[in-house]
Amino acid sequence: MPIPERRLILRHADEPGYSPDIGSYLKHGGYDALRKALASSPDAIATEVKASGLRGRGGAGFSCGLKWSFIPKNNTKPVYLICNADESEPGTFKDRQIIHKDPHQLLEGMAITAYAIGSRLAYIYIRGEFPEGARILERAIAEARAASFLGKDILGSGFGLDIHVHRGAGAYICGEETGLIESLEGKRPYPRIKPPYFPAVLGLYMCPTVVNNVETLCNVKHIVGMGGAEYARLGRPNNTGTRILCVSGDVRRPGYYEFEVGAVTIGQLIHDVCGGVRDGNRLKAIIPGGSSAKVLRAGDTFAIRRRKADGTVEAISLGLEDIPLDFDSLADAGSMAGSGGIIVMDHTRDMVEALANINEFYAHESCGQCTPCREGSLWMKKITARMLSGRGRASDPDLLASVANNIAGRTICAFGEACAWPTQSFVEKFRDEFDARATAPAKEVPRAA
Amino acid sequence: MKLPADFTARADEIIARYPASARSATLPLLHLWQETFGFVSGQGVEWIGARLGLEPIRILELVTFYPMFRQAPIGRRHIRVCRTLSCALAGARDLYAELCRRTGAAGDAHGPVTSPDGEYTIEFVECLASCGTAPVAMIGDRLIESANTPDNIEACLGKGD
Ligand SMILES: Cc1cc2nc3c(=O)[nH]c(=O)nc-3n(C[C@H](O)[C@H](O)[C@H](O)COP(=O)(O)O)c2cc1C
Ligand code: SF4
Ligand code: FES
Numbered sequence: 001m002p003i004p005e006r007r008l009i010l011r012h013a014d015e016p017g018y019s020p021d022i023g024s025y026l027k028h029g030g031y032d033a034l035r036k037a038l039a040s041s042p043d044a045i046a047t048e049v050k051a052s053g054l055r056g057r058g059g060a061g062f063s064c065g066l067k068w069s070f071i072p073k074n075n076t077k078p079v080y081l082i083c084n085a086d087e088s089e090p091g092t093f094k095d096r097q098i099i100h101k102d103p104h105q106l107l108e109g110m111a112i113t114a115y116a117i118g119s120r121l122a123y124i125y126i127r128g129e130f131p132e133g134a135r136i137l138e139r140a141i142a143e144a145r146a147a148s149f150l151g152k153d154i155l156g157s158g159f160g161l162d163i164h165v166h167r168g169a170g171a172y173i174c175g176e177e178t179g180l181i182e183s184l185e186g187k188r189p190y191p192r193i194k195p196p197y198f199p200a201v202l203g204l205y206m207c208p209t210v211v212n213n214v215e216t217l218c219n220v221k222h223i224v225g226m227g228g229a230e231y232a233r234l235g236r237p238n239n240t241g242t243r244i245l246c247v248s249g250d251v252r253r254p255g256y257y258e259f260e261v262g263a264v265t266i267g268q269l270i271h272d273v274c275g276g277v278r279d280g281n282r283l284k285a286i287i288p289g290g291s292s293a294k295v296l297r298a299g300d301t302f303a304i305r306r307r308k309a310d311g312t313v314e315a316i317s318l319g320l321e322d323i324p325l326d327f328d329s330l331a332d333a334g335s336m337a338g339s340g341g342i343i344v345m346d347h348t349r350d351m352v353e354a355l356a357n358i359n360e361f362y363a364h365e366s367c368g369q370c371t372p373c374r375e376g377s378l379w380m381k382k383i384t385a386r387m388l389s390g391r392g393r394a395s396d397p398d399l400l401a402s403v404a405n406n407i408a409g410r411t412i413c414a415f416g417e418a419c420a421w422p423t424q425s426f427v428e429k430f431r432d433e434f435d436a437r438a439t440a441p442a443k444e445v446p447r448a449a
Numbered sequence: 450m451k452l453p454a455d456f457t458a459r460a461d462e463i464i465a466r467y468p469a470s471a472r473s474a475t476l477p478l479l480h481l482w483q484e485t486f487g488f489v490s491g492q493g494v495e496w497i498g499a500r501l502g503l504e505p506i507r508i509l510e511l512v513t514f515y516p517m518f519r520q521a522p523i524g525r526r527h528i529r530v531c532r533t534l535s536c537a538l539a540g541a542r543d544l545y546a547e548l549c550r551r552t553g554a555a556g557d558a559h560g561p562v563t564s565p566d567g568e569y570t571i572e573f574v575e576c577l578a579s580c581g582t583a584p585v586a587m588i589g590d591r592l593i594e595s596a597n598t599p600d601n602i603e604a605c606l607g608k609g610d
Contacts, residue, residue: 090533090576128517131590164466169515186472248535248580255581
């Protein structure tokens, strides 16, 4: 039975006749939420966003309202808003849809956010490989300016905001918010150490800065539109709203789907929404939140806590396919909801090859500041590569785990965890395959992954 | 190389977007230079540095860090093939090998390889954020979804343009 989507952010994106220009947006109630926001106070907006329970859609799932509240109250410096449109986490392709199909929704979310946090200058940091997306945003900004939704005095409210598009140039680490800020300052994107460099206090140009993901900022528009309490009724307690799930890999109908958070389980998503595993194959594993998230193995059972509406918590034991796709359940399962990118692998897949592919990504993308990350990511790549080429050693699975364990928790930024988690989880959960491959000759067939 | 007539004006328009620090304009100016001339030359590094009042090394260190910038010209058709997991599962390696075979370019790793006739530059890149339509490629600025179908391989190679 197909499960109907609950589209909030992508509500109009794929409607026939809907286009990214401002006329189309205005016909669908566009910028009404901005008008409503400007008629109330910045604090009132922030209160609504807190009440909504919105958690960041970029990866960490941090409370959006709380993040905004970290801007010092006695601040006298300019405040900056940055939209993180770097979308580089492997498996993730939702921000691209929003930018290409409904750019004004993002601009409206940004204008409201800027009003709430007191920012008069904002940047959209968009990955360099989205040249068309950058042009669409530039055009949308010009349209919004001409219609007084951006500029010196928005709709005669006295509040002004300029937004500029800033293109990256192919480095994944620019998605990490402090790396992004360094990049936007015109430097190499070396992430900053926290503390003290929390963006809300010492961000862009050492001024208070809020960095939010594209999808997060779009949600702000809907929160203002419907009210924080109403928004909080979507999804589950502590996991509110809708979420765009990006499904790729071995399913019949890969793609992006939007549901209330936790409304579908992993099994429902794969079978009912995506048409099942391809070619009638069996499910072997999924990576639930972008390639940095720990892999989950089919056939395992997981202890998941379920928070009930009355606030009490019950613990239940669930198989992989019965886990609801929400922040807390995936954390309980030992992984994370991350960026919403779900990569499905069937029983024909070789887990050593899959990890080798992932390790190559992280070795290529480490910024190189921290020794454990720079050296460790390269080692992990070399070890999985040699296992594939028939030059592995029996001790390699242990060595892989040991290298990964020496990265996580010992680096400046969370890339350290992001590159260690795949290796830690793949080796732990598919130990037999790694042991067998460590001493096996190279495969004859060309590598699939 | 001679600058186009409006180049300085466009550069200054970019710099104006960063009132707090002109240095922020480095990345966009590098994009502008590369889009205009095809790659970032020593002259480009010097020019941007001078325009922003920065030592040339502050520009060069970005050119050498960011994968999208190059210091030498490439082929007329730039084909980027995603090599990351979802695309790999969908056959990115075979796609890359086929494109190399058809153009005569020799490559097997990161980094651009150019066909002997100088026409094509093929490059493995990381996740292009279109994993649901894997395997994907980019031809210049254009995304090609399901790039391994026969028609789309032809599109990658520019047949029918
Ligand atoms: C290595 C790394 C890469 C990241 N890449 C992205 C990205 O591409 N897009 C994104 O929105 N957040 C990314 N993040 C998360 C950001 O650091 C930041 O938490 C996020 O943009 C905050 O927005 P949110 O609170 O709205 O989720 C990344 C984090 C790390 C550690
Ligand atoms: S953990 Fe890795 S990516 Fe992050 S700052 Fe250190 S070296 Fe750079
Ligand atoms: S893995 Fe190729 S587009 Fe994401």
